[in-house]
Amino acid sequence: MEVGFKQVTCPSCNALLKAPHAASVIVCPYCGYTFEVRSGRRLAYYMFPTYVDSPAAWRIVMQFIVRRYGVPEDFMVEANPRFSELHLVPYYVFRCRASSHCVRSGRGASYLETADYSVPAARTGRWIDSHLDGFSFSVRGRSFFDPRQAQRGRFHMPTVRYEEAHRAAHRFIEERALSEARESCGGAARLGSVEVDFVGLAHYPFWLMEYVYRGGVYRALLDASGGKVLYVEYPLRAGARAMMLAASAAIIGLGIASGLAVSATGSPLGLIGGVTTSVAAALPLLAKALASKSRGAETISRGGARYRWVKGG
């Protein structure tokens, strides 16, 4: 047995499982039975299937990078996959509801806040960890446990304790409810009822990838269920860097020149304005031109509440 691991017997299928010592919840990789280690309590479980295989993941990442500005002409020819690994990361999913109250000059009001909260139940120990917080799941595919899915990649057992995640969900909804009260009312805000219901534990698949371009190593992270590009690094061609530096110099030059011209007529505000504005305007170009690697991600916004007047007002 490896150091840091222990053997556990699945209460459902009797399979002998290897679990990290730190595991708080165990998902049997053979039958999907999910239970808390300390109490033996069973938890609701589901998983998101991996719809994107390794070749497709490379294709998506490469096609995403090629459309970015300043990517070298020979990128498709020279970029070579070095490493790709599928990580199945567990999330605790909670349904939260909280009310808050506020009184101002004798008038009271109540507010209701509802939201889902999902938090990674394990750390992969890789650089991808910081990208996994606050992640929105794909609207598509959810399924029950499937051993073939679980065995496709590194199946992370939850190490974050259920109570800890539950407390975090509590804090999250309490903060939201209180901030809603503070936003609505200048009086003293206090919390009303708070409910946090556990929806289940879900494994979500991610492709961690690395590729080489002319000796440099670059990283990428892909949502392996929804096919979204969560993070990429890519090289920038020298010409694009030079162009961006020239453009920022031109913008700052113009700002200073017009500032000086206006100041000559008497107002010092022109120079201040010109310098401030042109430096701010050139900043996005400078930041990109001077970074050793460019970075990017695909933005896909979440759906939300929409409203419309029907009548009255």
Next chain:
Amino acid sequence: MTSETVFKCSNCGAPLNYTPETIACVCEYCGTVNWFGEGRFEVFVLPTRARSEVINAFWGRMKSDPDMRRVYQEIELIEVQGFYVPILVGEVWVRGEWIGYKVVTEKKGKSYTTRTVRKSGSFNSAVRLAIEARRSAAEYGLPELVEQVRSVQSAHPLSSVDWRAVKLPVLNTEVSPEEAVDMLKDAAEDSMRQSIRASQGLDGFDYYRCDAEVRKYWILLAPLWCLVYKYRGGMFRASISGYNLQTLRVSEPVFLGHRIVYLIGSALASIAGAVIPALASSESEFPIGVIFLAAAVGAYLSSKAVSDVREEVWK
């Protein structure tokens, strides 16, 4: 429950794509709603147009777009996927009152003074809201679909769709009726506050009360089509509403011409940042605001100049 557990449609016996979060699961073969849990919703559908019509709509959109028209020959459609997304629609009666404030800056003689103006009002009316009925869900074009569905008046009973001919996956509803009422109340409170704040130009509220009463709610299955296309090796997305073939959202490449226009715009903003404050200092405007605005516009335009896509969104 293990992977061996298979749930079957109560009407035709076809296997269902049930998951633990599911409240309502519409059979993709016969259109019967299978319920898991206590409460019930009324379920309606916006029928989808055929896949070929969606593809035609995509090409029609590209041919009529002034930028894409020129490179139309180089576009390759690589993926077309449609599904019915459950959307919670509700009618909520809202009544309440508010007292808000606004900070106004004025020039008096040589110096600037700020003062707070208070406004108040009340409301008593009905609003219609739409929210996606899936948990923590993100999808290209989904917010626009939800927005569009909110204003659609005609909804059809599930039986009006020929499910055997449609063959589109139906995503399960994951909110219970009890949760739906809370979600709608919350959304009504938030959206009323936002709309009052925006329409009255307020900086904040001293007091805001909104009593929301959910009158009616239902689930509407709306068809969302997600497309992926390639242009010069790069991947771009489009999403189309299957109900009326409207483009909900599309990402397009940024061409050299756009980049130059954005850069010129950014340069003009820096010139404006110098010239306007100097001119305005003799007027009653406060110049710091102008400088800040010019800087923001300049930075926005220069970041657009080196961006990879332009997003066009249905409004």
